[in-house]
Amino acid sequence: MRHGTADDRVGIGLAVTERGDKGLGVGHQFAAAGGRDDDAAVVLGDEIFGKPAGVEDCVAVCRALEQEGVTAVVLSGGLVSHSAFHLLRGARPLRSMIAVEKSPLQKLALMLFGPLFVPIVPYQPTFFLPLARQVRAAVKIPLVYLGGATSLAELEALHATEGFELVAMGRALLREPDLLRRYARGEARTSRCNHCNECVAEMDREGGLACSEEPGQLERRAREVADKKHLAVCR
Secondary structure (H helix, E strand, O other), rough: OOOOOOOOHHOOOOEEOOOOOOOOEEHHHHHHHHHHHHHHHEOOEEEEEEEEEEHHHHHHHHHHHHHHHEEEEEOOOOOOOHHHHHHEEEEEEEEHHHHOOOOOOHHHHHHHHHHHOOOOEEOOOOOHHHHHHHHHHHHOOOEEEEOOOHHHHHHHHHHHHOOOOOEOOOHHHHHOOOOHHHHHOOOOOOOOOOOOHHHHOOOOOOOOOOOOOHHHHHHHHHHHHHHHHHHHOOO
């Protein structure tokens, strides 16, 4: 399955026409890259073709993709680097972001202007659902819901009631990689993720991503970093 943003990097030629209705057309690159004989999933967010896009634009693109035989569409909210915490919601770990920033200029900019350019967006469960419902009502293509779905009840409702074939999860699984197995076994009904968003800073720490709320993950990362340094010295 090919997976990427809505542009020619996944073999899909999307073009914004210059007509007044801002119609969206799907080119023939998709067919040339595999077409209906090759599964393809597309991620759509709130920025399409390098400009802000509304839900009506997303609906138009999804309809065009459906006609071209795309297997599924992931309804995202844009790139975090472009829309700050619009996609994540929750706390703003500004101090941690400043601490891990390697560029002196970027560090200074975060210290001076971080509160202004990185606004806090409160977390709400299934925060993209009102927008995603509009897309769901417009197309029959399989849709992957993304945005604030962590509890078992939310996952069940998104599938059974709202009609989304799949649900994407991120932070909840970072904190508890076995969360879905625990749901299936009846051992849990909610995630322990508190939406602190410290993982945004943890991504830039040596050793890679780990949940700052899970001491076991932090200890394992520290051991792995130490082992790599030891091997480097031995060589």
